[in-house]
Amino acid sequence: MAESGNQRVSARATGVVGIAILCSRILGLVREMVIAAMFGASAYLDAFLTAFRAPNMLRDLFAEGALSTAFVTTFSKKIASEGDRSAWTLANKIATLTTIFMSIVVVLGVLLAPVLVAALAPGFSAEKAALTVTLARVMYPFILLVSLAALVMGMLNAKHVFGVPAMASSFFNLGSIVGGVALAWWLDPGFGPRALVGLALGTLIGGLLQLAVQIPSLMKVGYVFHPDFHWRDEGVKKVLQLMGPAVIAASAVQVNVLINSIFASYLQDGAVSWLNIAFRLMQLPLGIFGVAVATVTLPLISRSAAQGNTAEFRGALSHALRLVMLLTIPSAIGLIIMAEPIISLIYQHGRFTAAATEQTAGALRFYAIGLVGYSAVKVLAPAFYALDRRNLPMIVSLVSIALNAALNGLLTFRLGLGHRGLALSTSVIAATNFLALYVMMRHYAGRLETGALLRTLAKLAAAGAMLGVVCWLGTQFFFPAGQSFRFGWKLLGVSVTMAAGAAVFFCAAYLLRVAELHDIVVVAQRKLRR
Numbered sequence: 001m002a003e004s005g006n007q008r009v010s011a012r013a014t015g016v017v018g019i020a021i022l023c024s025r026i027l028g029l030v031r032e033m034v035i036a037a038m039f040g041a042s043a044y045l046d047a048f049l050t051a052f053r054a055p056n057m058l059r060d061l062f063a064e065g066a067l068s069t070a071f072v073t074t075f076s077k078k079i080a081s082e083g084d085r086s087a088w089t090l091a092n093k094i095a096t097l098t099t100i101f102m103s104i105v106v107v108l109g110v111l112l113a114p115v116l117v118a119a120l121a122p123g124f125s126a127e128k129a130a131l132t133v134t135l136a137r138v139m140y141p142f143i144l145l146v147s148l149a150a151l152v153m154g155m156l157n158a159k160h161v162f163g164v165p166a167m168a169s170s171f172f173n174l175g176s177i178v179g180g181v182a183l184a185w186w187l188d189p190g191f192g193p194r195a196l197v198g199l200a201l202g203t204l205i206g207g208l209l210q211l212a213v214q215i216p217s218l219m220k221v222g223y224v225f226h227p228d229f230h231w232r233d234e235g236v237k238k239v240l241q242l243m244g245p246a247v248i249a250a251s252a253v254q255v256n257v258l259i260n261s262i263f264a265s266y267l268q269d270g271a272v273s274w275l276n277i278a279f280r281l282m283q284l285p286l287g288i289f290g291v292a293v294a295t296v297t298l299p300l301i302s303r304s305a306a307q308g309n310t311a312e313f314r315g316a317l318s319h320a321l322r323l324v325m326l327l328t329i330p331s332a333i334g335l336i337i338m339a340e341p342i343i344s345l346i347y348q349h350g351r352f353t354a355a356a357t358e359q360t361a362g363a364l365r366f367y368a369i370g371l372v373g374y375s376a377v378k379v380l381a382p383a384f385y386a387l388d389r390r391n392l393p394m395i396v397s398l399v400s401i402a403l404n405a406a407l408n409g410l411l412t413f414r415l416g417l418g419h420r421g422l423a424l425s426t427s428v429i430a431a432t433n434f435l436a437l438y439v440m441m442r443h444y445a446g447r448l449e450t451g452a453l454l455r456t457l458a459k460l461a462a463a464g465a466m467l468g469v470v471c472w473l474g475t476q477f478f479f480p481a482g483q484s485f486r487f488g489w490k491l492l493g494v495s496v497t498m499a500a501g502a503a504v505f506f507c508a509a510y511l512l513r514v515a516e517l518h519d520i521v522v523v524a525q526r527k528l529r530r
Helices: 011-039 043-082 084-113 113-120 126-139 142-159 163-187 195-211 215-221 232-265 270-304 310-337 340-345 355-371 372-388 389-412 419-445 452-476 487-511 515-529
Strands: none
Touching: 011 043, 011 163, 011 195, 011 270, 011 340, 043 084, 043 113, 043 195, 043 232, 043 270, 043 372, 043 419, 084 113, 084 142, 084 232, 113 126, 113 232, 126 195, 126 487, 142 163, 142 195, 142 215, 142 372, 163 195, 163 389, 195 452, 215 389, 232 270, 232 340, 232 389, 270 310, 270 340, 270 355, 270 419, 310 355, 310 372, 310 452, 310 487, 310 515, 340 355, 340 487, 355 372, 372 389, 372 419, 389 419, 389 452, 452 487, 452 515, 487 515
16 A cells, blocks of 8 residues: 555455445345335334334444444553453453443333333323333343344454454344244234234344354454453553543434434324334445544544554554544445435335335435545544543533534424434534544544645546436336336336446546545555555
């Protein structure tokens, strides 16, 4: 690659993680397609999605958010400064503490499910709320399983093993699809409300698989679990100190989505489902690109910070931000222009109607506006923990949560945008979060190659305009308004348009000499020559 390899995020490692996450996200879409086809955008699906919201939000906040960030940061520094043996000792302490704490969380979640559902969906009817409570109680143990899976993932990432942990969530989706659908059919072949209990049990099967599939790789890198209750340790203290602010800092998106769900519960049946499906689709490129780059970046910048190598820290972080923008800007443009054909192709089967497609597409367009901001925050926020500036993302998140609630009221009810206003407010918050964190990081870390970032953005905007024209022409040709289309034609139209658009965008970016794209091409050429 250009420049020192140590100063740049590994394109190869990012590619491995991105491909693994792509598999997971595709399986996640299959899972969503199956559920949507079985129940449609209905009150039943609203109940299931709301019941899963609490353990899923805890997963994002604690397991794959704060715990993962705090642990990887501390664990990577421990390896750099004290070696593997000390790092494994810390891992045993944190694993023991996590098991006990999350078991208590599960018990409290089961007991307090009625209170949680009332808070999450105050607009639900009594019958709908009762079904949601039952499903929430079934799914709450998921948080224990996925917390341990996230901890194992953090250990493997710190040891530069990225592929298996990234693929682990694919096994969650496989378990929840196969196990969930089989149990749903066994409990209720007509796929009524009892079938939802089978789907809920499927999430536990998936969570167990997500943990189990990583264990062989963890043993291979030298880890052996021993319960360790000696928590009065500097490493444990550091993880906990980082976790507190990290929970709040990582909560902005999830809490804002939660607030959106509360507002959506007062809208018509199906609003929760439309928002959830749109958010899931937006998370496809977010996971493939934003999370992949962030996963590879965090151990590198944590090690650089521990060694006092400021130049390497800044170089890796700046490169990661430009790489994220290269990958997410075309994704955002494609989702905005092709929202309806994409949703129709994936979801419009069984009980999921054309009207539901139109409503979901409206939400997706507004969510996609914030995709670049979402992804950049995924990379930028953990860097503050590496610099031991953990309170700054927390402050930004607290402000953003308050601002999101105000925007929701304005956009949804005052301006009459309905559920689309909820998606738009979330995107605005993602963009403002990124800008605030970027300004703060420049203050504490020094120059972040802002000139190079702005030049890259200008080049990507030009390439993106060409992509937009291709996508618009493709939708006009393949999907003229007022007509219905068979699945084969939808698949052909979406595939051809996306392929042509991607080719035009990346060719234009290459000709405009976007450095990060040249790095990827160099890596690909080296692989092909072997």
